[in-house]
Amino acid sequence: MPPSDVRPEPVVPAHIAIIMDGNGRWAKQRGLPRIEGHRRGVETVRTTTFAARDLGVKMLTLYAFSVENWKRPQDEVGALMGLLEYYLKKELETFIRDRVRLRTIGRTDELPAGVQKVLRHTIEETKHFDDYTLVLALNYGARTEMVDAARAYAAAVAAGREKLNDSSWDTISRYLYTSGMPDPDLVIRTSGETRVSNFLLMQAAYAEFVFTPVHWPDFTKADLAAAIAEYNRRERRFGLTSEQLKPAPVQNVKK
Ligand code: FPP
Numbered sequence: 001m002p003p004s005d006v007r008p009e010p011v012v013p014a015h016i017a018i019i020m021d022g023n024g025r026w027a028k029q030r031g032l033p034r035i036e037g038h039r040r041g042v043e044t045v046r047t048t049t050f051a052a053r054d055l056g057v058k059m060l061t062l063y064a065f066s067v068e069n070w071k072r073p074q075d076e077v078g079a080l081m082g083l084l085e086y087y088l089k090k091e092l093e094t095f096i097r098d099r100v101r102l103r104t105i106g107r108t109d110e111l112p113a114g115v116q117k118v119l120r121h122t123i124e125e126t127k128h129f130d131d132y133t134l135v136l137a138l139n140y141g142a143r144t145e146m147v148d149a150a151r152a153y154a155a156a157v158a159a160g161r162e163k164l165n166d167s168s169w170d171t172i173s174r175y176l177y178t179s180g181m182p183d184p185d186l187v188i189r190t191s192g193e194t195r196v197s198n199f200l201l202m203q204a205a206y207a208e209f210v211f212t213p214v215h216w217p218d219f220t221k222a223d224l225a226a227a228i229a230e231y232n233r234r235e236r237r238f239g240l241t242s243e244q245l246k247p248a249p250v251q252n253v254k255k
Helices: 023-029 034-055 067-071 074-097 113-126 142-158 169-175 221-233
Strands: 015-019 059-066 100-105 132-140 186-189 208-211
Touching: 015 221, 023 034, 034 059, 034 074, 034 221, 059 067, 059 074, 067 074, 067 132, 074 100, 074 113, 100 113, 132 142, 142 169, 186 221, 208 221
Parallel strands: 015 059, 015 186, 059 132, 100 132, 186 208
Antiparallel strands: none
């Protein structure tokens, strides 16, 4: 957001993005296979989706599968794809009942056909809900997103739909997967790692980051509320000084 657009601090961030981490460690600590951690992670996806909504969040983006995750053992990748398909099929009814819109970011056309089919169906069935949106980052990487945006923008320039001289963040950001979405206000990463791992690198330019040691399968509504409380202790300055953000003193008005 440009400095001229500074708004008063919202109590609840409108858009929260989460790097869900620690499924593997959660399982290892219990002597369970990694996939069991992912299975429990799916339960946390479900509870967090509704916890965020209850707390007044308007958009929740979850980093569910990165472009780098294909390099994991094939059985783990297969299990993650299976869980995703299972989750989407199971949740559709709840999404409709609770008016949750589903959206994705990432190269979803490279996902297995069964996952693509259920994604298309869920997106179509929920597209008219506008109170709350769950965004799944699937086969997502910020650098890949930039490459795809650059290609699409270059094609638009070549076709005469865009003028290179008019280019600005507003025009170019329309070619990102996140076109039409507000930037995240708060990015949370679970499991104690303090990296951004190729997630929303441009969109999180002014986001606050909260890192929690809790592994994703153990992440609760109370942890989410604690992250929001931490966000409220931050001062978002968008490049301005602290003084500039304070409301101007009320001038004496002559009667
Ligand atoms: C990170 O834990 C988690 C992932 C790479 C995938 C997240 C996936 C899910 C929560 C389940 C499927 C998602 C949906 C939306 C149904 P990790 O395996 O990297 O944990 P580790 O760092 O402890 O090994």
